[in-house]
Amino acid sequence: MGGYILKRLVSAIPVLFGITVIVFLIMAMIPGDPALAILGSYATPENVEKLNRDLGLDQPLVARYFIWLGNMLTGDFGRSFSLNRPVIDEVLDRFSATLILAGTSLVLCAIFGIAAGVVSAARQYGFADKAITFAVLLGISIPSFFLGMMMILLFAVRWKMLPVSGMYAIYGGGDLPDLLNHLIMPALALAVVATGVVARLSRSAMLEVLRQDFVRTARAKGVPEGRVVWGHALRAAMVTIIPVLGVQAGFVLSGAVYIEMVFQWPGVGRMLVDAILKRDILLVQGGVVFVAACYVLFNIAVDVAQSVLDPRIKT
Amino acid sequence: MSFFKLLIRNRLAFAGLIVMGLVLALVIATPILPLYEPNVTDTANRFLKPFEGGHILGTDHLGRDLLSRLLWGTQLSLAVGISAAVFAAFFGAAIGIVAGYFGGTTDNVIMRGVDMLMAFPYILLALAIVAALGPGLVNALIAVAAVNIPFFARNIRGVTVGIAHKEFVDAARLAGESHLKIILTEIVPNVIPVIVIAMSTTIGWMILETAGLSFLGLGSQPPQADLGSMLGEARSALITNPHTSVVPGVMILIIVMAINLLGDGVRDALDPRLRSGALTRPRPATLVEREGPVPAPVESGTLVLTDLQTQFRVGERVYKAVSHVSLHVAPGECLGVIGESGSGKSVTALSIMGLVASPPGVIVGGSAIYDGTELIGAPYSKLRSYRGDKVAYIFQDPLATLHPLYTVGDQLCEAIRVHHSVSKAEAWTRAVELLKQVRIPNAEGRAKVYPHEMSGGMRQRVGIAMALANDPDVIIADEPTTALDVTVQAQILALLNDLRRERGLSIIFITHDFGVVAQLCDRVAVMYAGRIVETGPTQEVLDDAAHPYTRRLIACVPELGEGRRELHAIPGLPPAVDRLPAGCAFAPRCDKAQTLCQVGVIELEGGASRKVRCLYPETDIAGMAKPVAQVPELKKGAGA
Numbered sequence: 001m002g003g004y005i006l007k008r009l010v011s012a013i014p015v016l017f018g019i020t021v022i023v024f025l026i027m028a029m030i031p032g033d034p035a036l037a038i039l040g041s042y043a044t045p046e047n048v049e050k051l052n053r054d055l056g057l058d059q060p061l062v063a064r065y066f067i068w069l070g071n072m073l074t075g076d077f078g079r080s081f082s083l084n085r086p087v088i089d090e091v092l093d094r095f096s097a098t099l100i101l102a103g104t105s106l107v108l109c110a111i112f113g114i115a116a117g118v119v120s121a122a123r124q125y126g127f128a129d130k131a132i133t134f135a136v137l138l139g140i141s142i143p144s145f146f147l148g149m150m151m152i153l154l155f156a157v158r159w160k161m162l163p164v165s166g167m168y169a170i171y172g173g174g175d176l177p178d179l180l181n182h183l184i185m186p187a188l189a190l191a192v193v194a195t196g197v198v199a200r201l202s203r204s205a206m207l208e209v210l211r212q213d214f215v216r217t218a219r220a221k222g223v224p225e226g227r228v229v230w231g232h233a234l235r236a237a238m239v240t241i242i243p244v245l246g247v248q249a250g251f252v253l254s255g256a257v258y259i260e261m262v263f264q265w266p267g268v269g270r271m272l273v274d275a276i277l278k279r280d281i282l283l284v285q286g287g288v289v290f291v292a293a294c295y296v297l298f299n300i301a302v303d304v305a306q307s308v309l310d311p312r313i314k315t
Numbered sequence: 316m317s318f319f320k321l322l323i324r325n326r327l328a329f330a331g332l333i334v335m336g337l338v339l340a341l342v343i344a345t346p347i348l349p350l351y352e353p354n355v356t357d358t359a360n361r362f363l364k365p366f367e368g369g370h371i372l373g374t375d376h377l378g379r380d381l382l383s384r385l386l387w388g389t390q391l392s393l394a395v396g397i398s399a400a401v402f403a404a405f406f407g408a409a410i411g412i413v414a415g416y417f418g419g420t421t422d423n424v425i426m427r428g429v430d431m432l433m434a435f436p437y438i439l440l441a442l443a444i445v446a447a448l449g450p451g452l453v454n455a456l457i458a459v460a461a462v463n464i465p466f467f468a469r470n471i472r473g474v475t476v477g478i479a480h481k482e483f484v485d486a487a488r489l490a491g492e493s494h495l496k497i498i499l500t501e502i503v504p505n506v507i508p509v510i511v512i513a514m515s516t517t518i519g520w521m522i523l524e525t526a527g528l529s530f531l532g533l534g535s536q537p538p539q540a541d542l543g544s545m546l547g548e549a550r551s552a553l554i555t556n557p558h559t560s561v562v563p564g565v566m567i568l569i570i571v572m573a574i575n576l577l578g579d580g581v582r583d584a585l586d587p588r589l590r591s592g593a594l595t596r597p598r599p600a601t602l603v604e605r606e607g608p609v610p611a612p613v614e615s616g617t618l619v620l621t622d623l624q625t626q627f628r629v630g631e632r633v634y635k636a637v638s639h640v641s642l643h644v645a646p647g648e649c650l651g652v653i654g655e656s657g658s659g660k661s662v663t664a665l666s667i668m669g670l671v672a673s674p675p676g677v678i679v680g681g682s683a684i685y686d687g688t689e690l691i692g693a694p695y696s697k698l699r700s701y702r703g704d705k706v707a708y709i710f711q712d713p714l715a716t717l718h719p720l721y722t723v724g725d726q727l728c729e730a731i732r733v734h735h736s737v738s739k740a741e742a743w744t745r746a747v748e749l750l751k752q753v754r755i756p757n758a759e760g761r762a763k764v765y766p767h768e769m770s771g772g773m774r775q776r777v778g779i780a781m782a783l784a785n786d787p788d789v790i791i792a793d794e795p796t797t798a799l800d801v802t803v804q805a806q807i808l809a810l811l812n813d814l815r816r817e818r819g820l821s822i823i824f825i826t827h828d829f830g831v832v833a834q835l836c837d838r839v840a841v842m843y844a845g846r847i848v849e850t851g852p853t854q855e856v857l858d859d860a861a862h863p864y865t866r867r868l869i870a871c872v873p874e875l876g877e878g879r880r881e882l883h884a885i886p887g888l889p890p891a892v893d894r895l896p897a898g899c900a901f902a903p904r905c906d907k908a909q910t911l912c913q914v915g916v917i918e919l920e921g922g923a924s925r926k927v928r929c930l931y932p933e934t935d936i937a938g939m940a941k942p943v944a945q946v947p948e949l950k951k952g953a954g955a
Contacts, residue, residue, distance in 0.1 A: 018427075
C-alpha cells in the first residue's frame with residue numbers, strides 16, 4: 001500500500017508541473033506591461049522596476065517561468081499588493097475556510113446522493129424513483145447562487161432559524177456550534193448540485209450492478225433484499241461511484257466560489273473573485289496554483305481509497 | 316424508430332422542447348414587443364412590485380422595467396451560453412478528431428495536455444482566464460468555452476479512435492485521399508451524434524456557468540445585463556425586495572431545466588443502449604401473472620414441477636422460454652435436463668425459486684411444489700427463507716456469479732448466517748469445513764482470498780460449497796462444469812455424485828452435454844424450444860432414444876475408442892421462441908418430418924417413466940397412442 005501511494009505521488013509530479021505551466025501561460029496572455037498589471041496603474045516607476053527585477057519580468061518567457069517556479073517551490077508565492085501581505089499566508093487562511101465548506105458539502109453529497117441513487121435504482125419506475133428523479137433534475141438545474149439566496153430569504157429572513165451570512169458571529173461567536181450554525185445553509189446549498197449528479201450516476205451504477213450474476217447468486221443464497229441492495233450491489237457499485245466523488249470534489253470546489261460570494265464565506269473563492277476585480281494578479285496566480293495542486297493530491301487520495309475498495313486493482 | 320419520434324414520445328423531453336420553444340419565441344420577439352427600454356433608469360419608481368405602475372414584473376433598484384430587462388437578459392444569456400457550447404464543441408471536436416485520427420505521438424501529446432487541463436477544478440481555469448483577459452462578457456464566454464474544450468476533446472477522441480481503423484477509413488486512405496478529406500467525409504459524419512449528445516448534455520450547464528461568472532461581476536458589465544448579472548445586482552436588495560432576485564433566478568432555472576430535459580431526451584434517443592430500456596433491474600423475485608388455475612401435480616417427489624410456463628416480455632414481443640414443463644426429482648435422485656442453449660433449461664431451473672430476471676421474465680402458469688409448499692407465487696419472504704436453505708443453486712461461470720469484492724470465506728459465511736443465527740467465528744469454521752469437503756487444498760488460507768485470485772476449478776468448488784452450506788434437500792446445478800477443462804469437470808462430477816449418495820440430495824443437473832448426463836444422472840429430460848421432448852431413465856434414453864432430436868444430441872458426444880467417428884452437428888438453428896411454429900418445433904430441422912408434424916399440438920406421451928413428444932418416434936414406447944394418420948398419401952411414413 002505504501003508503495004502504491006508513493007507511486008501515485010510520483011505520477012502526480014508531471015501533472016503538478018503541467019498545472020504551473022498552464023497557469024503561467026494563461027497569465028502570460030495579460031496584455032501590456034505585466035508589472036503594471038500586477039502593481040496596478042498607480043504604481044511608482046521605482047516599484048515597477050523593482051518588481052520587474054524580482055520576478056525577472058524583463059527576462060524571456062522560459063526563464064521567467066523557472067524563476068516563478070523556483071520561488072513557489074521555496075514557498076514564495078509573491079506579495080499581494082491589494083492586501084499588502086504574502087500571497088501564501090492569505091491563501092492558506094482562506095483555503096482552510098473553503099475546506100470546511102467544501103468538505104462538508106462533499107460528505108453531504110456523498111451520503112444523500114448515494115442513498116438517493118440506491119433507493120431510486122432499487123425502486124426503478126416506482127414512486128420513490130420518480131420523485132427522486134424529479135428532485136435530481138431540479139437540483140442540477142437550479143443555479144447554486146440562486147438557491148443560496150432563496151435559502152437566506154426563507155431560513156434566515158423569514159423564519160430566522162439561521163444566520164444570514166459569514167462564518168462566525170461577530171460578537172460572542174467563534175466556537176464550534178457557532179461555526180456549524182453558520183455552515184448549514186452554505187454547505188447545503190453547495191451540496192445540492194453535486195448530490196443530484198451523484199444520485200444520477202449512483203442510480204445508473206446500481207442498475208448496472210443489480211443485473212449482474214453475483215446479485216442473482218446472493219438472492220439464490222437467500223440473502224434478504226435489503227442486504228442484496230445495500231450490501232452486495234452497493235459494494236460493487238461503489239467501485240464506479242468513488243471516482244465520481246473525486247470528480248464531484250472539483251465541482252464542489254468550483255461551486256464554492258458562488259456560495260462564498262452569496263454567504264460572505266471567507267474562503268479562497270471569494271478571495272479570487274476580489275483579487276480579479278482588483279487586478280491583484282499574483283494573488284490570483286498563487287491561489288489558482290495552490291488550490292489546483294490540492295485538488296490533484298485529493299484525487300490521489302481517491303485513487304488510494306479506490307484501491308482499498310477494489311482488491312482487483314494491482315497495488 | 317426515428318430520432319424525432321423517439322424524442323417526442325419521451326414526455327419529459329417533449330415538455331422541455333415546448334418550454335424551450337416558448338422561451339426562444341419570446342426572446343426572438345423581444346425587439347418587437349411593446350416593452351419599456353431595458354436600460355432607462357427612473358429612480359423615482361425604483362423597486363416597484365409586480366403590476367405596479369404598469370410594470371408587469373415591477374422595477375429594479377434603478378427603476379428599470381424588470382420584464383424588459385428579463386427578456387433582453389435571457390436573449391443575452393442564451394446567446395452567450397449557446398455560443399460557448401458551439402465554440403467548445405467545435406474546438407474540442409477538432410482536437411479530439413486530430414488526436415484520435417493520427418494517434419501515436421500526436422495523440423499522446425494532445426491528450427496529456429487535455430488531462431492537465433482536466434486536473435483543474437474548472438472554475439479555477441475560468442477565473443485564471445478572466446483574470447488575464449479582464450472581466451467582460453466576451454472574456455467570460457471565452458473562459459467557459461475554454462474550460463469545456465477538454466471534455467469534448469476526450470469524448471470525441473474516444474469515438475474517433477474507434478472509427479479511425481475501420482475498413483472504410485482504411486479504404487479511403489489506400490485510395491490516396493488526403494487526411495483532411497478523410498476526416499471531413501468519413502470521420503466527422505460518424506462523430507456528429509456524439510458531439511450532439513455531448514452538447515445537449517452540457518449546454519444547460521454552460522448557460523449556468525456564464526450566468527455564474529456574470530453573477531460574480533466578471534461577465535457582462537453594466538448597463539448591459541444578462542440573467543446572471545441581473546441576479547448579482549439584485550443580491551444587495553435580496554432582503555428588502557426579493558422579487559428583483561426571484562425574477563431572473565427563476566428564469567435561469569426554467570431555461571436550464573428545459574434544456575436538461577431536452578438533453579436527456581436527445582441522449583436517450585441517440586444512445587442505442589438506452590433505447591430498448593435495457594437498463595432495468597431485476598426484482599427480488601420473478602413476477603408471477605397466472606393466466607389459468609394452478610395445475611394439480613401428477614408426480615411425487617422432493618420437488619415437483621407441473622406445467623411450468625415462463626415468458627420473456629420485451630416490448631410487444633413474447634418469448635415463450637418455458638412451455639408447460641413438468642419435472643420431478645426424488646430424494647437421492649439426479650435428474651438431468653439437457654438441451655441446446657436457448658432451449659429453456661436454465662429458465663426452467665431459475666423459475667423454481669423466482670430467480671428469472673424480471674423484467675422481462677414473467678411466470679404465467681404452472682406449479683412448483685417443494686415439500687408440500689407451492690413456490691410459484693409464494694410470498695417473497697417464504698421464497699427467501701427456502702432459497703439456499705432448502706433449494707440451492709450452483710451456477711455456471713463462478714467468476715461472474717461470485718461477488719468479486721468479498722472474500723470466498725465471507726461469501727460462504729453469509730450463506731450460512733442468512734439462515735442460521737450463528738456467530739461469525741462459528742460460521743467461519745463451518746465455511747472452512749465446507750471448503751475442505753469440496754476438496755480445496757489449504758482451505759484455511761483459501762477462505763481469505765478473493766474469487767479472482769482462484770482458478771476456474773477452485774471457484775466452481777466454492778460455488779458448490781456455497782450450495783452445500785445449509786445442507787439443502789435439492790441442488791439445482793446450472794451447467795456447473797461447462798467452463799472447466801475435462802479433468803476438473805470429472806472431479807467436480809465425482810464430487811457431486813458422492814455428495815448426493817452421502818446426503819441423499821436431490822440434484823437437478825442442467826447441461827448441454829450427454830456425456831455428463833451419462834456419468835451422473837438417473838433420469839434425463841430433453842428440452843427443445845422451451846418444451847420437454849423426451850424423458851426417461853438415462854440408460855434407456857441413451858441406448859434407444861425415441862425423439863430424433865435426442866438421437867442427434869447423443870450423436871454429438873464423441874466417444875473414445877470408437878475409431879474415427881465424425882461429430883454430428885445438428886444443421887439449422889433452434890426456432891425463436893417468440894414465433895414458434897405449429898406442431899413440433901424441431902420439425903424444420905428433422906429429416907423425418909412429415910406434413911402432420913407441423914400441425915396442431917403434439918403431446919408428450921408414453922408410460923410412467925418414458926415419454927416422448929413425437930408422432931414418428933425412433934423407437935416404440937409403451938403407452939403411446941399410434942399416430943393418428945398413417946395415411947397412404949404421406950409417402951415417407953416411417954418409424955411408428
